[in-house]
Amino acid sequence: MSESPLQDAEDLIARDVSGPRRPPFMFAKRHGVLVAGEEDGKAVVIHTANIDPVAVVELRRLMGQPLKLQLVDQEQFDSKLAVTYEQDSNEAMLMMGDIGDDMDLMQIAEHLPEPEDLLESEDDAPIIRLINALLTEAVKENASDIHIEPFENRLVVRFRVDGVLREVLEPQRVLAPLLVSRIKVMARLDIAEKRLPQDGRISLRVAGRAVDIRVSTLPSGNGERVVLRLLDKQAGRL
Template identity: 70%
Template sequence: MEEIPFAFARRNGLLPLEAGEEQVRVAYRGGVKPSAIAELRRRLQRPLTLERVDNERFESLLREVYERSSGEAAQAMEGIGEDMDLQRVASELAEPQDLMETEDDAPVIRLINALLTEAIKEEASDIHIETFESRLVVRFRVDGVLREVLEPPPGLAPLLISRVKVMARLDIAEKRLPQDGRISLRIAGRPVDVRVSTLPVGQGERVVLRLLDKQAGRLDLTHLGMDSDTLARLQRIIHRPHGILLVTGPTGSGKTTTLYAALAAINDRQRNIMTVEDPIEYYIDGVNQTQINTKIDMTFARGLRAILRQDPDVVMVGEIRDAETMEIGIQASLTGHLVLSTLHTNTAIGAVTRLRDMGIEPFLLASSLIGVMAQRLVRLLCPHCRKPYTASEADLAKLGVKRSGTGEQSTITLYDAVGCEACNHLGFRGRTGIYDVIEIDANLRQMIHDGTGEHELERYARESAPSMSQDGARRVLQGDTTLAEVLRVTQAE
């Protein structure tokens, strides 16, 4: 079996199933050429026992056999280190037609290894493999920005995508429907999970590989970039015995990372902590994690109901998507559970308005909410090449800062991005969060109960906590990021 590449089996309609002492049992579909049978016999060096199956059964067996062997491809990555050069591996590839004729999977596996290794080295969050009319493009998302890293021959697309599908245990024959899978492996000694998503497009299929570095799942709250006052507020909220904390922000703003860090902070092995997620991004030791599956009607609401029958102390719900899930969460918080979840709104206080619009009664919100927070991710300036400059009056106005003193004493230095070898000439390296954490006190609780408008709630909240824009201004003044970067992520606030 190991001697026959997937491409040969698929192309020729011949699939070795079982090797006996004297012969090999082979499934075949109609239309097989005698020359292909002869070639298979030559490769295996044994007599063949042929069993005819229909096309549907052949595809099913093909998936089953090569999905079992996908572990072999993952094992091939165990020894991969950081010395693998992506451009060199790509340049050494044979022509796509030659690869198809030789039926050799090894060069494609080497290319995938090199892509994953380079992505980890550059701390990319995603790899995009995209097929266009006359091009095959590979892009990395680094610090939230996509960058083209490779343009292999377009004929390589079917081989590359098929091999990724095999490794992720996906249906290699299904090219009309989107599919999702997962690969677990070690790269340069680091355990990494790869979430795979395929999508049919006009020119074939595109694939996105989301890299989930398992070490990132062990973040604690002190690594999130909060100032001491903001961190203290969040610590007080998550150490409350019951109530709801909502983390808000757009997709990709780090909400899940914050929730995982919060769970890690309260994971003292004396409480039953349970989650329902879509999907599970990182596994946390000591936390019981459940993944939803809409195909079998395992929704957030259904998963949350089931969890509440498991005697939990703390519940994390990946996302509040509807009023039903929120109402169950409220009832859980009112019966002595701490509930953590996320919501898609632009601001922290905006979560209250959003929940009212979903039909949640103000008195229920007032009695259950203990905290709301909003966050965004900003890129960090490369410390090797950032360039200082004197802030103008317009810059200070955007930051909400006033000059103090006169002359040189009133000069405020900000920094801009330049670019160097250390940051791949991007000017930025890494990301950090900016936050707005609001602790619901007695006055704010009463205002929510009374149906007070969002602007009044916001005005009161600002008396005790800085806004996300103000937190961003702090990072700009510290030289961590640029004014343009903070404005980019907060201008819709």
């Protein structure tokens, strides 16, 4: 299906794409297709070997123009996916961070779509809203850390405030990989690597405050655990 497998793949990976219309992150990740730019009136789409033909048809409809397909290996695809959507994530978080004081964590968690709908949906907005609400609530409470911990039958989110960890939220267990994947994209971590610890960082504004977030992931028997360490740039560690 690829016009020329691996031809110019490295150029596509390195190219800085500015402003193309793109499918949501979950669509790109699930189906292994990523819009990398435009060439000769065609949308350039990099893809993995296990590309879904149905996804190609849907992407063609979404883009409204012919597609030029380029095959890349999984490592190249994951790298480009993370870089491409990391900027989108931070821009979305920044926009929502401006209304931080209006973000109510419990209200947003309560009104999340059903887990089955989130797992099937290609819309990233509900998960982004939940992450933004977690960060906003943590800043309000002067939490130094956010811990996202999957167990066998539950998912727990805890804040560390004044040195004490306390549980603040228990989302549906099946949401763990969605939360972890989105955070890893924002921190420019390897979303495909789940067996080794990783460290990254996110810089954004939360509730009107510039915050540095150090991100650490740690594999466990029940999935990856994530620790977000918050550092207020104006006041030092929260």
